[in-house]
Amino acid sequence: MSLTAVSAVLGAVGSGMANEAGRWAWESTGGYVRRIVGREIPAPVAPGELDAVALMVSERLRQDPRLASSWTAFANRVSGPGRGTAADFTPRARQPGLPASTRFFTDRKEALKSLDREASRRADGTPRLALVHGAEGMGTSTLAVHWGVRRAGLFPDGQLYADLAGGTTAVRGTGTVLRGLLRQLGLPAEEMPTAADQLSEFFRGWVADLRLLIVLDHVHSAAQIRPLLTSAPAVFTIVVARSPFPGLDAVRVPVGPLADKDAVRLLTQLLDKPAIAAARATLPSVLARCGGSPYALRAAAPRLTEPVSGTQAGGDPVRAAAQDTYGALDPGTARLYRLLAVREWPALDAAVAARVAGVTPQDAGRGLEELADGLLLERDTTADGRARYHYRPAVRGHAESVAVQEDGIAGCSAAMARALRWYVDLSTSAAHQALPESWRVPAPSGTRETPAFESRGEALDALIAESGNLIQAVHCAEESGDPASAVRLCRSLWPLQLKAGRHEMLLPALRAGARLADAHLPGSADAGALHAQLAHTLTELSLWDEAEAEALAAGRAEEAAGHKRGHASATEFLGLLRLRQWRFQEAYECFEEADAVLATIGAGDAGTADVPRARALLERHRGRALRGPGRFEESRDRLETALRHFRAEGDTYNTARTLTDLAETWLDESDTAAARPLVEAAITTLSGQSAEYHVAHLRSMRERCTAGEHGAG
Template sequence: MLDPISLSAVSAVTTVLGAVGSGMANEAGKWAWESTGGFVRRIAGQEVPAPTTPDELDDVARMMADRFRNDPQLAASWSAFAARMNGGVRGAGGGAAFGSGRPSLPVPTRFFTDRKEALKTLDREASRRADGTPRLALVHGAEGMGTSELAVHWGTRQAARFPDGQLHTDLGASFGPEGVREPGTALRDLLRQLGVPDEEMPTSAAQLSEFFRRCVADRKLLIILDHAHSAAQVRPLLTSAPAVFMIVVARNPFPGLDAVRVPVGPLTDKDAVRLLAKILDKPALAEARAALPSVLARCGGSPYALRAAAPRLTAPVSAGSAGDDPVRGAAEDTYRLLDAATARLYRLMAVRAWPAFDAASAADVTGATPEDAAAHLEKLADVLLLECTAAADGRARYHYRAAVRRHAEAVAVREDGIAGCSAAMARMLTRYVDLSTSAAHQALPESWRVPAPSAAHGPRTYGSRGEALDALIAEAGNLVQAVHCAEEAGDPASAVRICRSLWPLQLKAGHHEMLLPALRIGARLADAHWPGTAEAGALHAQLAHTLTELRRWEEAETEALASARSEEASGHRRGHASATEFLGLLRLRQWRWREAYACFDAAGTVLDAMLPTDEGTADVPRAQALLERHRGRALRGMGRTEESRERLETALRYFRDHGDTYNTARTLTDLAETHLDMSETGAARPLIEEAIMTLDGQSAEYHVAYLRGMRERCTAEERRDTT
């Protein structure tokens, strides 16, 4: 058994390894991880696979602590290295600093009535003395009963209690056919509200939960988790931070969550009339007095149904009662008053649960002009058949309440028929194929992986690469839904084209949790319809990339190998080389340096065999230079620093000669790291300075911060050598 000093050493090493491992969302974090792997190999005297579980992390830490106990010089070397890694990760964003903005809730409903007991229950739980358990309330009630409105109203009223902000995320966002948001995606949404950039967030789901808890540990926050489906969905988002209060909003009081239950039922007739009195003026309410009993019966105490009914209170009410679904009843009453064009848009946009759509989408589906579609959408929002949100790109976007969409879909089947609904869905799919291929091609024009824009409809144009990428980001949820839609509609070609167009999102913007279900569908459909083809190889490669970034390395290996098999079988040499390179990059992440080097050599052999007529031939010189850089990284990990330096210098010459500033800076950084491994600070410093200058004006803050950390290490080592 280790003595207390050894236990302390193990804990310290574990902390460093864990911190470096959680920082791999940006390229600086990946450098830190590779450098750490090389240092671990030098300490162990042999290759040590990268730890992927807490137990494996502890095993590596114990091995290192044992070495340090017997070799004080080695311990001192590790301390200096750990300080550099911690400084580099923090400087590159690992400190999880909050932005200057104070997150706030959605705009609350103006007219709010009753719910005094529910508000008191929330008051009590929020002010409960901290005892190490989460301050947590589960607000539950049928759709349209105002559960979300209650949570937002309470939070707005209690804003002073939470000076660090109030967060809100929707756990029911329709990114898949089941309409359930993954916890990882929700955690990233909450962290963005806190001002944490994506590049600072850990990649694995387990690390992301822990990172979120650290971020909020000392904050006074309200967090509302809206439209929750289960305790399993909520549990990764919970925190026991003493000054954080969480409100979970759900349809039903699901089991498995240790929370105070806050039921929200129908309003009494007295409170329903009071709500109508707030919305209407007294003369209008008096005029409608005779109709009130039937209106109240049809609305069933639902605040949503009452607000929807208020503008038409003096109009004849449809026959029938609210039954079990007053929201549907209110939607039907409102629908009957719509003009034909607005009613058609209302029906056809509901054929699929799009997370958020705009006027351009509605125009494509209905055939209206964008201006007319915008007017119809505004009208539907005014009568509460749609809800409007402002998106990051400044466009108004709309979505349905779940019960309202079910009503609209049923009416579409009734009035437009299956053929009309299928045609509307096909038009939306065509839109997203056109949009995704055009935006992807313009966001990453040099990539052979991105499919060509659709020739039949003409490419959409964007002002810059950045605008094209922003368009993909804004539509990411809809694109994922479109892939599900294409699969269900029996249109594998559209599903695969959209999936291949996700490559710039994967490469430049992450969003891996959100994209993963769509990529799985794409790979499955490609295997089913185009087995052993370049199409299947491309989808497996994209899936391997996302799984690697999510640190699901065993699955990533399976997909990379599947990609290589498909590409080789199809004779697509460029894709075969790329898939083999992907496997090598995965091996670098796993600290399996020899296997990584073998993969890069194998990829180079495939590139050497390419013919002038092969797809991607023009890209071969750059691809070979990248492989040289990767070989240099693998050799550095193996401790073969002199050979590493030679490979990296070969790659650097190519990138410099061809004006590739991005890869020039990356290779300069690799070279500087290699010289630092050899304690050659004099040779490393000018490379670091050149890399910093190369990155000037390229929005590479994380990379530059990492380079500055390397420069500080040079200074520290030079001072130590002179004393």
């Protein structure tokens, strides 16, 4: 009953809203707080607000033994198994996250020793941290990965890798990086806090007792990675950057040019001694042009005996190497190299390359492989087994400059437009196949080149795999003065929001889409849809003030457009936000308003077929809102009406959710006998549907029912 204990319960429930069970617990907590305090209390957001709510609750509990007993049972229910905690689920087998190491490696003895010393020094409460820095092409990333592979035995709990894309337009946000690292550890997204400011603490707690190596590649500032650093005694973090930067208390490991003798040794490893002997005449000029860059040396190795025109002479050895390799390409592959670089796409494949260059996917695939063999592109390892590629920044800079010279501004713009059209076509097709029943997803373009997917899951996986490119495409459309494409792309992101939870990653693109819709399509259904999507993501990220503004903007735009289905949906979104905020009466009023709008939809209006299901969902939401202030009988009437519809339609997902809501209302009144069959029915309904978190929550409820029945006996 102490203030500390109540604060701990509120904090634990608040950090667990990433899954359905966690959101149930949060709403239930709001209802309990309201009934204990005797009035509606807005949900706490900041730590100070949480402490204030905890103080009010603890004071009332000390005054009323009946409330104290009820709170104890409730606290055990919402903070125990089934709510979704790391202890409740066994993570997938931890996987090494490092990229493949290189076969040939030379020199760098002092750098390797520095990393050895930092990894093995006595723990003193400061992070084990090394900053490996050097110019592009000097092998900084290769050094970090090579050391990690050699010392894998020091890190039995895993080796994690994150590319922060510093120096590019695709810089990854801290929250996105943290979630990626946690996924590498096998932690499902449903276990991670929704609020970005909670992720860092959560990550540190999760890795506190693990023996891990973390490689953070292409970092551009201390601020970018500070939330990722931990003082856990057995976690070693290697930061890779172009140059040292202030604000990072790390061991600095400089990586400079290879000495000529080491450069020759690397070339000998790549080729053989007879090849080096045969190149005796050209070797000095090759070494001068490569400037000690391992990348440039690797690129030069196939042409070692060819005359070299000029030296590197203080310029960029990576660009010089790219120019040399480019000069040996056939015209078709050279054109592919140039045009793909016009925009900084994070992950290229044969499909987009074919569209950009106007060739078949087979020819594009062969061209990409040739570019990768010549080190003009980097190969990426992907989970789906498809070949993907990206440019080094300096190589892309070279390719883009050559494109401007040889293809002209018009040719570059046309190439970028073809890539943009491909991503619009791909995203609308995949989104439609992932959520065919959703009116929020735009109609697919219907081009012959877009792929057909075997299942909804495969279509969603394609959207996930392309998410970086789709975000880049939104910004490309904005900069190109093509708001229509930006809007279609953003609306195609809906399955990623609804089914994949990639909210933090998508937020900048959704903001851009809403901004463009307001500027070019004010008061339209498109503007309403994008504000609603943005409101949804902001709600899931616990940015509630912004979410409210966007939900209201969505409602205004949909009403102005005369799009009644969208107007009702936007009002429903506002009601769901109010539930999250523990503002139950306002939530109920929003659901009433949304239902009134749906009632005006006529037979010829858009969205008519969806009205019965939409009204059933609103009935369920009204039942949830009535439960907050303790109006349990009215709540159950609403929920049972919704349940009859979902059962009649064969909607097992919403049937199980509504059964769970009904069981929760009975448990709020400590009637375990009435709750038990509803819990059992929900578990049966979800059998075989991969709803692990929901089922775990239901099993916890069943345990409580069993305990209550034994207590009554």
